[in-house]
Amino acid sequence: MANTKKELAVAALENGTVIDHIPTQSLFKVVNLLGIKNLTGSVTIGFNLDSKKCGKKGIIKVADVFFPEKTLNRIALIAPNAKINVIRGYEVVDKYTVTLPDEIVGIVKCGNPKCITNNEPVETHFHVVDRDNVVLKCHYCERSFKDDEIEII
Amino acid sequence: MSNNSLVSISDFSKDEILELLEDARRFEENPNQNLLSGKVVATLFFEPSTRTRLSFETAINRLGGRVIGFSDASTSSSSKGETLHDTIMMVSNYADLIIMRHYLEGAARYASEFSPVPIINAGDGANQHPSQTMLDLYSMYKTQGTLDNLTITMVGDLKYGRTVHSLLMAMYYFKPRFNFVACEELKMPVEYKIFCEKHGIEYHEYTDFSADVINETDILYMTRVQRERFTDLMEYERVKNLYTLRNSMLEGSKDNLRILHPLPRVNEIAYDVDKNPKAYYFKQAQNGLYARQAIICKVLGIK
Numbered sequence: 001m002a003n004t005k006k007e008l009a010v011a012a013l014e015n016g017t018v019i020d021h022i023p024t025q026s027l028f029k030v031v032n033l034l035g036i037k038n039l040t041g042s043v044t045i046g047f048n049l050d051s052k053k054c055g056k057k058g059i060i061k062v063a064d065v066f067f068p069e070k071t072l073n074r075i076a077l078i079a080p081n082a083k084i085n086v087i088r089g090y091e092v093v094d095k096y097t098v099t100l101p102d103e104i105v106g107i108v109k110c111g112n113p114k115c116i117t118n119n120e121p122v123e124t125h126f127h128v129v130d131r132d133n134v135v136l137k138c139h140y141c142e143r144s145f146k147d148d149e150i151e152i153i
Numbered sequence: 154m155s156n157n158s159l160v161s162i163s164d165f166s167k168d169e170i171l172e173l174l175e176d177a178r179r180f181e182e183n184p185n186q187n188l189l190s191g192k193v194v195a196t197l198f199f200e201p202s203t204r205t206r207l208s209f210e211t212a213i214n215r216l217g218g219r220v221i222g223f224s225d226a227s228t229s230s231s232s233k234g235e236t237l238h239d240t241i242m243m244v245s246n247y248a249d250l251i252i253m254r255h256y257l258e259g260a261a262r263y264a265s266e267f268s269p270v271p272i273i274n275a276g277d278g279a280n281q282h283p284s285q286t287m288l289d290l291y292s293m294y295k296t297q298g299t300l301d302n303l304t305i306t307m308v309g310d311l312k313y314g315r316t317v318h319s320l321l322m323a324m325y326y327f328k329p330r331f332n333f334v335a336c337e338e339l340k341m342p343v344e345y346k347i348f349c350e351k352h353g354i355e356y357h358e359y360t361d362f363s364a365d366v367i368n369e370t371d372i373l374y375m376t377r378v379q380r381e382r383f384t385d386l387m388e389y390e391r392v393k394n395l396y397t398l399r400n401s402m403l404e405g406s407k408d409n410l411r412i413l414h415p416l417p418r419v420n421e422i423a424y425d426v427d428k429n430p431k432a433y434y435f436k437q438a439q440n441g442l443y444a445r446q447a448i449i450c451k452v453l454g455i456k
Contacts, residue, residue: 116259117263120257122263139262
């Protein structure tokens with residue numbers, strides 16, 4: 001029953017972007033990362049929804065906004081399996097899974113307290129050195145961090 | 154790399170390293186050349202390091218350049234709360250090149266991104282110290298006649314030792330074979346062992362500093378075991394003398410073996426080794442002058 005409702009809700013979007021399959025614990029981080037609180041159009045945020053694939057999930061539906069793919073890929077770090085549906089005139093015109101970019105600028109805090117980025121007003125910058133295990137290397141202090149050590153700003 | 158700065162040894166290709174070694178050799182033949190005439194070089198030491206600073210400043214002076222700068226952040230405006238960014242921007246108005254040492258990791262990389270003049274990293278925290286690596290490479294090249302296919306034994310603090318990590322990374326062009334000799338607490342970190350495996354570099358790990366290891370070695374790279382690195386001081390007391398090199402241990406060593414040490418040494422090389430012709434650590438420090446002359450000229454594009 002819940003499933004039908006959800007599909008109806010997605011289909012109800014005339015134009016905009018649906019971000020589906022967000023891990024529930026990452027939902028509000030994704031909301032922050034995409035700057036959704038600054039939008040003026042209507043946004044529906046679903047939290048703790050039942051999902052066949054991953055137990056509980058989050059979903060964000062943003063009316064009349066089409067994010068560049070590059071922007072959406074920024075969430076891959078915290079929502080690696082997020083599915084993007086681009087909707088125009090009630091039709092899904094594009095559908096893709098986010099992918100981790102090679103470079104991550106300004107999203108992740110460096111875990112090294114002696115790194116320059118934690119001591120001066122410098123935007124953080126990481127290189128993705130291992131895609132499968134999500135290992136990031138700081139461009140500045142050159143330390144590597146695994147996904148469970150990564151802290152989102 | 155922006156404006157030819159030198160931040161990390163991995164900024165250089167194999168050819169660039171070989172070219173620098175050749176340049177260093179030429180500076181050794183004739184260290185006094187007027188190549189920096191009319192140039193001003195700033196040495197900004199946000200953290201004191203007398204040895205490195207004197208080496209760089211001697212290099213500049215022998216090339217006819219002039220030096221400005223500070224040797225301690227407490228005498229600079231960073232003690233008033235000025236950011237690194239602002240200090241670099243201010244100094245770049247005056248100098249043609251900035252040589253900087255900083256206690257924060259990544260400081261030199263950051264500076265190189267906005268500085269209008271080239272930056273040479275003279276050490277950023279525990280991260281990189283490429284001119285030390287160049288002088289190590291030059292010392293090895295000079296004493297062995299090549300950098301290819303050497304057996305290098307690293308002894309002591311392999312966990313925190315910045316010099317051994319940079320040297321390991323730089324040697325990957327030259328098919329080395331490594332022996333890592335250290336106690337459990339100070340073993341070579343996993344990421345560097347992965348680096349070796351990824352690049353097909355042979356390595357062996359030992360906790361015993363034995364004659365067998367020394368006897369197959371071309372370069373014996375000693376480092377200082379520092380008390381403050383230990384969480385367990387009992388462990389420090391137990392291991393502190395296990396990794397001391399004594400002259401008697403060199404009896405069966407190869408003729409071409411040379412002993413390197415980034416200095417300062419405390420007790421990891423006994424004084425009776427100093428007289429052995431295989432002891433090379435003081436000469437190694439002198440090579441730093443030529444290596445730094447070569448680096449300075451390279452980043453300024455002076456041939």
